[in-house]
Amino acid sequence: MAKELNTREDNYSQWYNDIVIKADLAENSSVRGCMVIKPYGYAIWERMQAALDKMFKDTGHENAYFPLFIPKSFFSKEASHVEGFAKECAVVTHYRLKNDEDGKGIVVDESARLEEELIVRPTSETIIWDTYRNWIQSYRDLPLLINQWANVVRWEMRTRLFLRTTEFLWQEGHTAHATKEEAVAEAEQMLRVYTDFAEEWMAMPVLRGVKSINERFAGAVETYCIEALMQDGKALQAGTSHFLGQNFAKAFDVQFLNKENKLEYVWATSWGVSTRLMGALVMTHSDDNGLVIPPKLAPIQVVIVPIYRNEEQYHAVCDKGREIKQWLEKADIRVKLDDRDTQKPGFKFNEWEFKGVPLRIAIGPRDLEQASVEIARRDTLEKETYKVEGLVEKVRHLLDRIQKNLYQKALDFREQNTFQADTWDEFLELIEKGGFIRAHWDGTPETEQRIKEETKATIRLIPLKGKMEEGKCIYSGNPSKQRVVFARAY
Amino acid sequence: MAKELNTREDNYSQWYNDIVIKADLAENSSVRGCMVIKPYGYAIWERMQAALDKMFKDTGHENAYFPLFIPKSFFSKEASHVEGFAKECAVVTHYRLKNDEDGKGIVVDESARLEEELIVRPTSETIIWDTYRNWIQSYRDLPLLINQWANVVRWEMRTRLFLRTTEFLWQEGHTAHATKEEAVAEAEQMLRVYTDFAEEWMAMPVLRGVKSINERFAGAVETYCIEALMQDGKALQAGTSHFLGQNFAKAFDVQFLNKENKLEYVWATSWGVSTRLMGALVMTHSDDNGLVIPPKLAPIQVVIVPIYRNEEQYHAVCDKGREIKQWLEKADIRVKLDDRDTQKPGFKFNEWEFKGVPLRIAIGPRDLEQASVEIARRDTLEKETYKVEGLVEKVRHLLDRIQKNLYQKALDFREQNTFQADTWDEFLELIEKGGFIRAHWDGTPETEQRIKEETKATIRLIPLKGKMEEGKCIYSGNPSKQRVVFARAY
Numbered sequence A, B: 001m002a003k004e005l006n007t008r009e010d011n012y013s014q015w016y017n018d019i020v021i022k023a024d025l026a027e028n029s030s031v032r033g034c035m036v037i038k039p040y041g042y043a044i045w046e047r048m049q050a051a052l053d054k055m056f057k058d059t060g061h062e063n064a065y066f067p068l069f070i071p072k073s074f075f076s077k078e079a080s081h082v083e084g085f086a087k088e089c090a091v092v093t094h095y096r097l098k099n100d101e102d103g104k105g106i107v108v109d110e111s112a113r114l115e116e117e118l119i120v121r122p123t124s125e126t127i128i129w130d131t132y133r134n135w136i137q138s139y140r141d142l143p144l145l146i147n148q149w150a151n152v153v154r155w156e157m158r159t160r161l162f163l164r165t166t167e168f169l170w171q172e173g174h175t176a177h178a179t180k181e182e183a184v185a186e187a188e189q190m191l192r193v194y195t196d197f198a199e200e201w202m203a204m205p206v207l208r209g210v211k212s213i214n215e216r217f218a219g220a221v222e223t224y225c226i227e228a229l230m231q232d233g234k235a236l237q238a239g240t241s242h243f244l245g246q247n248f249a250k251a252f253d254v255q256f257l258n259k260e261n262k263l264e265y266v267w268a269t270s271w272g273v274s275t276r277l278m279g280a281l282v283m284t285h286s287d288d289n290g291l292v293i294p295p296k297l298a299p300i301q302v303v304i305v306p307i308y309r310n311e312e313q314y315h316a317v318c319d320k321g322r323e324i325k326q327w328l329e330k331a332d333i334r335v336k337l338d339d340r341d342t343q344k345p346g347f348k349f350n351e352w353e354f355k356g357v358p359l360r361i362a363i364g365p366r367d368l369e370q371a372s373v374e375i376a377r378r379d380t381l382e383k384e385t386y387k388v389e390g391l392v393e394k395v396r397h398l399l400d401r402i403q404k405n406l407y408q409k410a411l412d413f414r415e416q417n418t419f420q421a422d423t424w425d426e427f428l429e430l431i432e433k434g435g436f437i438r439a440h441w442d443g444t445p446e447t448e449q450r451i452k453e454e455t456k457a458t459i460r461l462i463p464l465k466g467k468m469e470e471g472k473c474i475y476s477g478n479p480s481k482q483r484v485v486f487a488r489a490y
Helices: A012-022 A039-058 A079-085 A125-135 A180-201 A247-251 A276-285 A311-330 A345-354 A365-370 A391-416 A424-433 A445-455 B012-022 B039-058 B079-085 B125-135 B180-201 B247-251 B276-285 B311-330 B345-354 B365-370 B391-416 B424-433 B445-455
Strands: A026-028 A035-037 A069-071 A091-094 A097-099 A106-108 A113-120 A144-153 A167-177 A207-210 A222-229 A235-245 A255-257 A263-265 A267-274 A302-306 A335-337 A359-363 A372-377 A383-387 A418-421 A436-440 A458-463 A468-472 A479-487 B026-028 B035-037 B069-071 B091-094 B097-099 B106-108 B113-120 B144-153 B167-177 B207-210 B222-229 B235-245 B255-257 B263-265 B267-274 B302-306 B335-337 B359-363 B372-377 B383-387 B418-420 B436-440 B458-463 B468-472 B479-487
Touching: A012 A026, A012 A276, A035 A039, A039 A144, A039 A167, A039 A180, A039 A276, A079 A247, A125 A144, A125 A167, A125 A247, A144 B144, A167 A180, A180 A222, A180 A235, A180 A267, A222 A391, A222 A458, A222 A479, A235 A247, A235 A276, A247 A267, A267 A276, A276 A391, A302 A311, A302 A345, A311 A335, A311 A359, A311 A365, A311 A391, A345 A359, A359 A365, A359 A391, A365 A372, A372 A391, A383 A391, A391 A418, A418 A424, A424 A436, A424 A445, A436 A468, A445 A458, B012 B026, B012 B276, B035 B039, B039 B144, B039 B167, B039 B180, B039 B276, B079 B247, B125 B144, B125 B167, B125 B247, B167 B180, B180 B222, B180 B235, B180 B267, B207 B479, B222 B391, B222 B458, B222 B479, B235 B247, B235 B276, B247 B267, B267 B276, B276 B391, B302 B311, B302 B345, B311 B335, B311 B359, B311 B365, B311 B391, B345 B359, B359 B365, B359 B391, B365 B372, B372 B391, B383 B391, B391 B418, B424 B436, B424 B445, B436 B468, B445 B458
Parallel strands: A302 A335, A302 A359, A418 A436, B302 B335, B302 B359, B418 B436
Antiparallel strands: A026 A035, A069 A113, A091 A113, A091 B091, A097 A106, A144 A167, A167 A267, A207 A222, A207 A458, A222 A235, A235 A267, A255 A263, A359 A372, A372 A383, A436 A479, A458 A479, A468 A479, B026 B035, B069 B113, B091 B113, B097 B106, B144 B167, B167 B267, B207 B222, B207 B458, B222 B235, B235 B267, B255 B263, B359 B372, B372 B383, B436 B479, B458 B479, B468 B479
8 A cells, every 4th residue: 555544443533534634635734623625625525515506506595605703692692502502612802913012923902802702603593694684574585595605613622634623614504484384395305405415426325314302403493414324333414404493583583574464483494514524425435445435526537547668658658548538528527647757657556546536547558559448446446458449438337337336335334234222232232333223212302311321322313204113212111103213423 | 776876976985885785795794894795796706706716727726725713823923924914803812602600691711711812814824834834845746736715804994895894705826836937927827817807707907017015915025916997096906916935935944855855945926816806896897777797797697577468468478588598598698587476577677787687688568479579788778679589699699799898898998097197296186086197106115105195096006017118206206117007096
């Protein structure tokens, strides 16, 4: 291997970190908990953004931009929201620096203290609903379907690249509706959008459901979520969509005149996914040889590596490589020709394998004679020789197969790691193995809390349209009507 | 008119504000100096971003993302940079809030004070060069061509929507090079990119040049800029590209091994444009009927308005409207069919005129009979009847003509408002009229400063490859070799 990489088995957590850093996705910055997203990682995020943005627009949403700062008092307006959010956050207290009088560099100018502190947004419900008050007067102003791409800050004590960082990038949708039904339908629609994105673009199968009260978003009436299973058996919440009821409309006094000319509070949703998805992507597909990226999100889908012994051969295979590159680019395939003469082919093979490029095409002098190339798949590591004739179609077909194979592999993994527990002992045994555990629960926050304290497992979701089944809570023995999904989670 | 709008002549400043607010581009938020960019305004910004982003990528740049926060001490490292930037900025001092013990809401938790304050980035040279130190070891790592799309904060005392806001959106390119020549070439290349964008997309002619020392970016060796002339005769700096020499490399100790295996400091550039361009766009083309948007940036290029007297007619003209919409959309033209039955055609005409949609197509019952439509141009307000046959080509042609006409109109305006002053009296007279003034200057910061104090005019730029011409400084009478461009500016 070109780079030192811990294996998943030896040290899963270090394996993840190695991949993120050595595949040039991101790194820690000089600012505690804040990451730098490097060009290669950012190029994947841009593809995620583009795909999601199109899905949002296709479902009628528009983008807008709201302030980074939120007045402190706004957080107190929605009672449960403040409990969940306003505590661990970056607080701006001053607006000026000055030269230190003792000549020791620059210091905060104490005379420039803000009357009211500003909070760097941890999420934007409050500032947005404060704005919506002026935008919504009548039912004709509804629905209001808005999304924002932004950075947010939550002062996390323990951070991990992509998975939990103090600053992260995300999108947050904030919609306003005339009726409860419409708002619920919107929250459910966006859960479907997230599901489609996770499965079709990220090749990452997800379970859908709603959160228990303990895990619900601060200020929501119902939190819908998608949950994926990582290779270490831990769950990862990949996206949430909240039905907010009239909570924020009441907190910020947003009312509208309905068709009967009566004032009503507006119904709300909010929904978001973040750069956390980058972490989920890495952990779903990568292996002990490095990163694996599904073709639809890969910044480079095909890398062409010339094989040669002398300068004459170098030029000949590079010429062919350029020709193939052009054919593929015409077919909208993203290709890189690695014609560096400072590195050996073996080094390049390792490098692109480590960086997760789905297909590698090697061209050597013998290939030129035989009008063939060698193609290696990143997902299976299989190599095969193909004729140059019909290559574009072949590549397209292979990329498609890789995309599907990665999904199927992840789905198989999840199925193999989804268990049923019917007793507390079974549960305790299974939770140590990792994976999703379907089990009965008595529906109380207290039981969930105790299970969490004893096992670190939480209810990841209550399945949507899940099979109804009479049973007994694994912990309390009290009656239950439906199995819920437990797991330890990121 | 549908909306109350001040005329440019009566109150230019209020006219600008009216358009921004009433055309739904942006509004002030509850946070002092921070704006909300509304969906219609944001859709224009998204088109600007997409065009620029493609130009950056076509010239070999990649996007990345660096932290929002910068440790206070970083600003002290580059001496002139701190003078220019670090003073008026948002300072994060704490990372936690808590419930007030007296039950009066939430307060800052004084025990959660940061050891070192964090500054919300006003620009990112410092944090980026701190990062580059680890990315650059050898000449093989160069050039490093990176751009970032981000929000930045500068604590402005007087703010105006888009033109000067506490928080704004921008892109900042930060490149690193092995030689001075390469860095200078990069800075000049990006000035050309900005020029092309301003002229081809925004239909806004710009002058190119370099800044005098007084107006130079804090930390730059040379600041290249593009300057546009607004309809009130004031200049607006629309983009800057800085050659930073080795200043930041030295401040952050970024050295590389050159081909001769010797350590050298890296050469740098940075360059940026911001949501300020939205203000420039509004002020370059709009008129007393509202916003005017160049077709290439218009979120809606064509609006179709049905004319009808009864329900039967309504359905018939809407059917035709939908058909035309489909034809146009197939040709990648952005179309809206305004089929609201709650508003009269006259109201719709005014609304879309006010919002600057380049072309309006009206279809009434008589048009159906005659297989024709009426098309109105936003730029000239001319109306003409066209046959439905060949409509797509006609529309495409008109959009193209509008784009060119807007550019030509703005160019004519600039030419008519560019003057030469050869004496101080001439200068004083002309500066009151507004416009660009080409005049001789003795090259000293002191003279420029005095001219600014006496007239509020600054040197907007020293022309690139400007004609050399012997002359005498209008203020000091000292010798000068080249005219420079003065103006009052935004």
